[in-house]
Amino acid sequence: MLTLLKGGKIVDPTRHISRVVGDIYMRDGWIVEGPKPGERIDQEIDITGRIVMAGAIDMHTHIGGGKVNIARNMLPEDHRFDPVHRAGLCRSGCGHAAPSTLTTGYRYAAMGYTAGFEPAMLPVNARQAHLEMGDTPIIDKGAYVMLGSDDFLLRLMREGASQERINDYVGFTIASSQALGLKVVNPGGISDFKFNRRKLDLDEEHSHYHVTARQIVHTLARALHELKVPHPLHIHASNLGVPGNFQTTLDTITGAEGFPIHLTHIQFHSYGTEGDRKFSSEAAKIAEAINNNPHVSADVGQIMFGQTVTCSGDNMTQHLNAGFGNPKKSVIMDIECDAGCGVVPFKYKDKNFVNALQWAVGLEIFLRVEDPWRVFLTTDHPNGAPFTSYPHLIRLLMDKSFRNDALARINPDAAALSTLGSIDREYTLDEIAIMTRAAPAKILGLKDCGHLAPGARADVVVYQEDSDPEKMFTAPEYVFKNGTMVAKSGEIVAVTWGDVHVVKPQFDRSIEKPLGDYFDRHLTQKLGNFKISDDEIRDITNGGGLRVHACERDGRTV
Amino acid sequence: MATATLTDVACPFCGLGCDDLTLDVSGETLSASGGACTRAKRAFQKIGSLPADTPQSWVEGKPASLDQAMAKVMDLISASKAPLFGGLATDVLGMRGLMELADRTGALLDHMNSEAKLRNLRSVQDAGWITTTLSEVRNRADVIVCFGTDVSSRFPRFFERCVWVEEPMFLEDSEHRQVIIIGQPNDLNGATSPNGRVPEVISLSPDRLAEAAALMRGLVAGSLPPKIQTDLPLAALKSVAERLKQAHYGVIVWAAADLDWSHADLTVQALTGMIGTLNITTRCSGLPLGGSDGDFSSDAVMLWQTGYPFRTSLASGTGHYDPVMNSTQRVLHEEEADLVLWVAGLDPDRTQVPSTQSASGKHCPMIALTSAGSPLISEAVVQITVATPAVDTHGYFFRADKIVSLPLRKAIQRSHPTVAEFAHRVMAGLGEKAC
Numbered sequence: 001m002l003t004l005l006k007g008g009k010i011v012d013p014t015r016h017i018s019r020v021v022g023d024i025y026m027r028d029g030w031i032v033e034g035p036k037p038g039e040r041i042d043q044e045i046d047i048t049g050r051i052v053m054a055g056a057i058d059m060h061t062h063i064g065g066g067k068v069n070i071a072r073n074m075l076p077e078d079h080r081f082d083p084v085h086r087a088g089l090c091r092s093g094c095g096h097a098a099p100s101t102l103t104t105g106y107r108y109a110a111m112g113y114t115a116g117f118e119p120a121m122l123p124v125n126a127r128q129a130h131l132e133m134g135d136t137p138i139i140d141k142g143a144y145v146m147l148g149s150d151d152f153l154l155r156l157m158r159e160g161a162s163q164e165r166i167n168d169y170v171g172f173t174i175a176s177s178q179a180l181g182l183k184v185v186n187p188g189g190i191s192d193f194k195f196n197r198r199k200l201d202l203d204e205e206h207s208h209y210h211v212t213a214r215q216i217v218h219t220l221a222r223a224l225h226e227l228k229v230p231h232p233l234h235i236h237a238s239n240l241g242v243p244g245n246f247q248t249t250l251d252t253i254t255g256a257e258g259f260p261i262h263l264t265h266i267q268f269h270s271y272g273t274e275g276d277r278k279f280s281s282e283a284a285k286i287a288e289a290i291n292n293n294p295h296v297s298a299d300v301g302q303i304m305f306g307q308t309v310t311c312s313g314d315n316m317t318q319h320l321n322a323g324f325g326n327p328k329k330s331v332i333m334d335i336e337c338d339a340g341c342g343v344v345p346f347k348y349k350d351k352n353f354v355n356a357l358q359w360a361v362g363l364e365i366f367l368r369v370e371d372p373w374r375v376f377l378t379t380d381h382p383n384g385a386p387f388t389s390y391p392h393l394i395r396l397l398m399d400k401s402f403r404n405d406a407l408a409r410i411n412p413d414a415a416a417l418s419t420l421g422s423i424d425r426e427y428t429l430d431e432i433a434i435m436t437r438a439a440p441a442k443i444l445g446l447k448d449c450g451h452l453a454p455g456a457r458a459d460v461v462v463y464q465e466d467s468d469p470e471k472m473f474t475a476p477e478y479v480f481k482n483g484t485m486v487a488k489s490g491e492i493v494a495v496t497w498g499d500v501h502v503v504k505p506q507f508d509r510s511i512e513k514p515l516g517d518y519f520d521r522h523l524t525q526k527l528g529n530f531k532i533s534d535d536e537i538r539d540i541t542n543g544g545g546l547r548v549h550a551c552e553r554d555g556r557t558v
Numbered sequence: 559m560a561t562a563t564l565t566d567v568a569c570p571f572c573g574l575g576c577d578d579l580t581l582d583v584s585g586e587t588l589s590a591s592g593g594a595c596t597r598a599k600r601a602f603q604k605i606g607s608l609p610a611d612t613p614q615s616w617v618e619g620k621p622a623s624l625d626q627a628m629a630k631v632m633d634l635i636s637a638s639k640a641p642l643f644g645g646l647a648t649d650v651l652g653m654r655g656l657m658e659l660a661d662r663t664g665a666l667l668d669h670m671n672s673e674a675k676l677r678n679l680r681s682v683q684d685a686g687w688i689t690t691t692l693s694e695v696r697n698r699a700d701v702i703v704c705f706g707t708d709v710s711s712r713f714p715r716f717f718e719r720c721v722w723v724e725e726p727m728f729l730e731d732s733e734h735r736q737v738i739i740i741g742q743p744n745d746l747n748g749a750t751s752p753n754g755r756v757p758e759v760i761s762l763s764p765d766r767l768a769e770a771a772a773l774m775r776g777l778v779a780g781s782l783p784p785k786i787q788t789d790l791p792l793a794a795l796k797s798v799a800e801r802l803k804q805a806h807y808g809v810i811v812w813a814a815a816d817l818d819w820s821h822a823d824l825t826v827q828a829l830t831g832m833i834g835t836l837n838i839t840t841r842c843s844g845l846p847l848g849g850s851d852g853d854f855s856s857d858a859v860m861l862w863q864t865g866y867p868f869r870t871s872l873a874s875g876t877g878h879y880d881p882v883m884n885s886t887q888r889v890l891h892e893e894e895a896d897l898v899l900w901v902a903g904l905d906p907d908r909t910q911v912p913s914t915q916s917a918s919g920k921h922c923p924m925i926a927l928t929s930a931g932s933p934l935i936s937e938a939v940v941q942i943t944v945a946t947p948a949v950d951t952h953g954y955f956f957r958a959d960k961i962v963s964l965p966l967r968k969a970i971q972r973s974h975p976t977v978a979e980f981a982h983r984v985m986a987g988l989g990e991k992a993c
Contacts, residue, residue, distance in 0.1 A: 066960065066961055068862075069858055069861045069862055072861045072862065072865045072866075073679070073682065073683070073861055073867055074682060074683060074686065076683065076865075076866060076879050079865040079866065079877070079879075083876040083877070084876055085874075085875040085876045086661055086872075086875045086876070087875075091658070091661045091863075092661055092864065092872060092875060092876045092877060093863065093864060093865060093876075093877070094864065094865030094866070094876070094877060098865065099865065100862060100863055100864055100865045101862045101863060102863055122961075124961060124962055125961050125962070125963075127954065127963045127964075127965070128858070128956070128961075128963050131650060131858075131859075131862075131954060131963070132862045135654070135859075135862060135863060151697075151727060193841075194694070194698065194807070194841065195728075195806075195841075196806070196840055196841045208728070319688075319837065322686075325686075328685075329682075329683070329684065329685050329686035330686040331682065331686045331687060331688075331689070332686075332687075332688045332689075333688070333689050333690065333691070333843075333961075334689075334690045334691065334694045334841075334843060335690075335691050335694070335961055336691045336692070336693040336694065336959075336961060336962065337693050337694060337697055337727070338693075343686075521724070521725055522693065522696070522697055522725065522727050523693045523696075524692040524693045524696060524719055524720065524962075525575075525577050525962055525964065526566040526577050526578060528566045529566060529568055529577045529964050529965055536965060539952075540954070
């Protein structure tokens with residue numbers, strides 16, 4: 001089957017193509033140069049005047065795993081405001097803050113997203129995360145597995161195990177949980193919370209293992225570098241949400257000592273202590289640090305005003321913030337000598353000083369980080385806001401007067417403390433294409449995604465350009481996933497099942513001997529049942545495939 | 559005759575999800591050993607030892623071929639305007655199939671254990687809680703309070719696997735753990751330490767436990783009046799409260815099925831409120847054990863596919879969750895369903911089915927999907943033996959702490975359809991017909 005998208009304006013930053021009129025051919029799920037000699041074009045769609053981009057990629061979105069299901073369970077009152085009826089090809093479900101898996105897939109696809117990555121998959125909960133992602137239609141999926149508060153790693157570090165041994169463990173964990181990357185959340189803190197610690201700074205020793213968060217970050221960042229895993233360590237830094245935490249964030253950057261790192265939902269980690277309320281924006285300093293450190297990237301975790309629910313592995317912080325829950329309820333869990341989780345519903349209010357400043361901090365970071373290849377458009381769905389708010393966020397970035405109108409409506413004290421109003425920058429369409437497609441594909445090592453060159457997956461989005469970017473990005477005219485038209489002007493026209501993206505780093509399998517022994521002595525399942533096989537992934541993806549990406553790095557040295 | 563020995567087999571016959579069983583397969587005969595408890599041994603043996611001439615399906619109580627049974631199923635489902643999918647004792651893959659069919663037919667979904675599960679769910683949806691998982695208990699818990707349950711009666715290997723272990727990582731030894739049972743235990747063997755130390759029992763009848771939970775919450779919070787009048791054993795409960803405050807990692811264990819009195823969700827909330835207060839100064843967690851009859855497995859699938867837990871109706875084309883109106887018993891009693899699809903696809907000894915008779919004496923027709931070895935259900939118009947995950951099909955099972963899901967492997971080859979295959983066959987039969 002050969003499809004021609006004729007005459008669109010191509011925006012493909014990976015190839016430095018900006019609004020160049022051209023044709024795109026798709027054959028059997030892939031983008032190709034053009035017809036073979038004598039080959040018939042089966043379908044031709046005239047897209048003259050439309051913008052064409054690769055499918056968008058959400059590199060940090062909580063779409064699978066126990067904490068999301070806890071959130072769903074806790075919030076029937078939220079679902080009721082956004083019922084999703086069975087209609088056409090689509091099954092019923094629910095939307096808003098903690099949408100059902102089916103609705104998640106449909107809505108992402110209708111918005112022009114063709115991949116989403118779960119950023120906090122607990123090793124012991126990985127099977128559930130894959131089962132949920134397996135029931136998320138159309139889009140491709142993948143996950144970053146969490147380490148850093150697991151007792152096996154902390155024991156290794158306490159015992160002074162070699163970096164090679166730790167690399168083996170990291171490699172084993174990524175491979176056996178079928179992950180694409182590795183995340184650390186409040187390094188050591190989730191573990192220390194189990195020992196009744198309530199705050200763990202970057203350089204404080206864990207009360208039982210006597211290692212520091214800085215050591216954990218460095219060890220894991222180095223492990224990924226040495227294992228040649230494309231995506232650098234995905235770091236949810238210490239002290240999330242704490243006034244003054246910008247210093248922790250800056251110290252985390254230096255603590256990585258040049259190893260590539262990715263700082264996630266950095267908005268929540270960019271706060272100062274200036275002003276009467278001892279809460280201020282340090283977005284400028286954080287953006288400057290990112291600008292000056294080419295090995296550092298970040299996603300923002302923008303907040304939007306309204307009801308949402310925060311789902312985090314950082315149960316130490318979530319327990320601390322549970323009192324701010326709205327509605328006032330929370331689930332906090334210690335998990336399997338492996339990790340933890342905390343789920344707290346939240347309502348961000350534009351008239352609330354702290355929330356308003358959080359909103360401004362996020363936007364400041366977007367606008368002050370100069371390189372769109374190193375800052376990613378996220379709301380940390382659903383922690384800052386549901387992913388369905390992305391078109392609105394894009395407009396805030398692309399339209400200064402719209403942004404300033406919004407700024408005029410927030411808490412005036414927060415607005416006065418923010419420098420947002422003085423920033424003139426407006427993101428270009430090319431920059432939006434970089435931060436939502438080209439850059440996420442690059443940083444995740446997905447060589448055949450995020451661009452439109454022959455050889456790429458035929459994940460293609462066709463937009464009717466509009467002076468209102470929110471309107472443009474809400475319901476693209478056509479969305480193709482693996483060459484199949486799946487959405488048309490916001491309606492789902494075909495339901496397919498995306499692939500699972502993973503890496504399989506090389507490691508010494510002899511690590512399974514001490515691990516098997518550890519499982520038998522201390523845990524409550526067998527190592528063999530902990531591991532997730534390729535066949536299992538294929539079994540649970542409803543027909544989606546398993547895509548293994550190479551572990552290789554360019555020749556950057558540290 | 560094929561013989562094989564399978565190791566590290568996961569067991570789906572209670573919520574504990576032990577995965578260290580050994581299964582000896584000899585032809586179609588299964589015997590579980592290794593650490594298997596009596597319940598696991600019985601279930602594997604019963605499902606696995608089916609005489610060759612056992613019928614696979616029945617129509618109106620008489621043996622029938624699968625095709626004959628499916629023809630009857632199609633008649634019933636095609637005629638139904640308000641189906642109820644009950645029981646739902648199945649694994650993740652079974653539930654995925656049932657959800658597709660439920661969405662297609664606008665069914666109401668309710669599990670055989672919902673009444674117990676709601677005692678926890680109401681509390682979570684109202685206030686939330688702080689909980690822990692099996693391996694954390696195994697390695698950290700220094701004070702374990704079993705509230706209203708001896709645990710072992712429902713989860714036979716709990717103490718062996720989570721308490722009396724050789725090397726808890728963060729305790730000097732297991733022997734010094736304090737185990738306190740509040741209630742009327744049936745079985746103290748599990749809770750007795752390997753050296754013979756029997757657990758402390760604060761003997762209270764079930765009708766006093768709600769009050770005891772509230773009292774303990776007050777004792778921990780220090781919010782009781784100084785001269786409280788009660789005939790509960792105040793000194794003993796005070797001592798428990800003090801020990802929880804002094805504990806490094808206290809754990810309150812309960813099984814909602816054992817809290818069998820009206821408004822027991824308030825008892826759960828008293829316990830979780832107490833745990834919340836304890837966590838201001840130390841660590842303490844709840845361990846609300848469940849997961850038997852696949853209730854956590856099928857509920858998890860419902861949650862991620864619809865956003866709602868059991869007792870959700872898809873009749874209007876989207877999920878409508880109502881924990882009171884959508885109960886199996888009420889719906890059948892009030893004739894709000896015209897067909898029951900009863901799924902009891904795990905433990906063949908879970909034989910209890912709801913009364914299909916309404917207030918006016920009318921019977922609602924029932925289709926029953928049951929494990930091999932299950933008795934004939936007299937209420938069922940059609941009964942079909944389905945493959946059981948961990949025996950004659952593979953699957954995935956959520957265990958008691960809701961975090962770990964285990965792969966269930968196929969041990970023997972048989973021709974029984976899986977629950978998902980049944981659902982897909984029905985959907986194929988319905989074709990494009992609007993429902």
